[in-house]
Amino acid sequence: MNAHARAVAVPANAAMPDQDIRWWRISMGEAEVQRVMLEMRAEHISGGPVTRELETLIATTLGVPHVVATTSGSMALTLALMTLGVGPGDEVIVPNRTFMATAHAALMLGAKVKLVDVCADIPALDVSQVEAAITPRTKAILPVHLNGRAVDMIALNEIAQRHGVPLVEDTAQAFLSKGSGGYLGTQSTIGCFSLGMTKLCSTGQGGFCVVHDDDLLKRMRRVQVHGVNDTLSDAYEMLGSNFKFNDVLAAIGVVQVARGPEKVAHVTEVYETYVNGLADLDFLEIIPVRIASGEVPLWTEVCVRSGRAERTRLMRFLLDRGIGTRQFLPDLDLSPYLGATGEFPNSRRFDAGGLFLPGGPAQPIANIHRTIEALHEYARHRSV
Ligand SMILES: Cc1ncc(COP(=O)(O)O)c(C=O)c1O
Numbered sequence: 030m031n032a033h034a035r036a037v038a039v040p041a042n043a044a045m046p047d048q049d050i051r052w053w054r055i056s057m058g059e060a061e062v063q064r065v066m067l068e069m070r071a072e073h074i075s076g077g078p079v080t081r082e083l084e085t086l087i088a089t090t091l092g093v094p095h096v097v098a099t100t101s102g103s104m105a106l107t108l109a110l111m112t113l114g115v116g117p118g119d120e121v122i123v124p125n126r127t128f129m130a131t132a133h134a135a136l137m138l139g140a141k142v143k144l145v146d147v148c149a150d151i152p153a154l155d156v157s158q159v160e161a162a163i164t165p166r167t168k169a170i171l172p173v174h175l176n177g178r179a180v181d182m183i184a185l186n187e188i189a190q191r192h193g194v195p196l197v198e199d200t201a202q203a204f205l206s207k208g209s210g211g212y213l214g215t216q217s218t219i220g221c222f223s224l225g226m227t228k229l230c231s232t233g234q235g236g237f238c239v240v241h242d243d244d245l246l247k248r249m250r251r252v253q254v255h256g257v258n259d260t261l262s263d264a265y266e267m268l269g270s271n272f273k274f275n276d277v278l279a280a281i282g283v284v285q286v287a288r289g290p291e292k293v294a295h296v297t298e299v300y301e302t303y304v305n306g307l308a309d310l311d312f313l314e315i316i317p318v319r320i321a322s323g324e325v326p327l328w329t330e331v332c333v334r335s336g337r338a339e340r341t342r343l344m345r346f347l348l349d350r351g352i353g354t355r356q357f358l359p360d361l362d363l364s365p366y367l368g369a370t371g372e373f374p375n376s377r378r379f380d381a382g383g384l385f386l387p388g389g390p391a392q393p394i395a396n397i398h399r400t401i402e403a404l405h406e407y408a409r410h411r412s413v
Contacts, residue, residue: 056391102223106134119168179208207323300326306401357383
């Protein structure tokens with residue numbers, strides 16, 4: 030579960046009475062079902078031709094040379110850092126607002142996480158604070174494109190190149206989203222993506238890495254299979270694990286990715302419906318996504334300006350009307366095992382007020398209108 034929820038949350042796609050609005054609706058249809066049956070009948074169940082087909086389809090879609098499919102976005106990050114040789118004694122720079130998977134990938138390899146605050150207006154890594162966090166032990170910088178919002182990759186690449194540190198983009202929430210340099214996840218040493226349940230294109234669980242360099246690809250393919258150089262190898266050449274994907278889920282993936290543009294259009298309509306419908310509510314701020322520059326609003330995120338207590342009241346109010354929402358997961362520095370130091374004032378504002386409104390590639394627009402009405406009702410009730 031990583032759509033950033035706590036407490037008063039309704040599980041994604043939980044069995045609910047018809048009139049209830051789930052906070053997230055996936056779009057999974059007959060085409061996916063048919064393709065899975067076809068591949069299972071052909072006994073394509075482990076990493077094989079369908080996984081290769083998915084990798085090729087994604088590579089063509091994003092215009093990149095190589096894609097390596099794996100079991101989740103978390104494992105894509107771990108595979109990426111393992112391929113880059115991140116280990117004990119190294120430091121990895123991570124924004125303070127992200128899903129913990131970004132930091133855990135580094136921690137699992139024995140590296141230390143250095144947290145940097147996000148911008149004041151959007152929860153995206155504040156690139157101007159990155160350079161001060163770089164030390165001789167920095168082994169990677171992990172910008173996170175939260176909810177399709179682009180981190181400034183041009184400025185970040187300039188800093189990374191100056192210090193000779195690789196960039197690994199956490200693009201788990203930003204498949205098909207664009208920044209000034211094109212598709213997010215394609216402007217760094219390795220881009221990592223998720224195909225999890227609450228993502229634009231979903232295989233239930235799944236993920237992939239985008240790689241440009243041929244040697245790095247070879248290394249990643251070995252790390253992916255416990256360090257052997259191909260299936261006929263009789264030597265283990267390096268530390269690795271089993272990071273392989275499987276053809277049953279890849280069968281869902283090829284259909285989902287082909288339907289990407291349709292999903293982009295729908296989540297954008299959801300977001301714009303909220304923007305138009307909530308413009309006059311000043312207790313709430315829609316955390317902006319730049320549609321005009323190609324960013325894809327995977328979710329519609331709002332911030333309750335007065336903070337935590339009112340957010341809880343609002344979630345309860347909506348839930349009483351059958352409307353599920355999710356609150357943001359906590360800032361990373363609040364987890365003592367990361368050993369963070371410093372202040373993160375911008376992150377804290379989002380931590381206290383952040384909330385996901387109902388959405389998703391199959392969320393009926395009528396549900397968005399019902400949610401907007403309920404938010405207006407709350408606003409009237411609030412001012413009494
Ligand atoms: C920013 C971020 N990074 C990494 C992940 C991990 O992806 P997965 O759930 O596929 O492991 C997620 C999942 O939501 C995420 O939001």
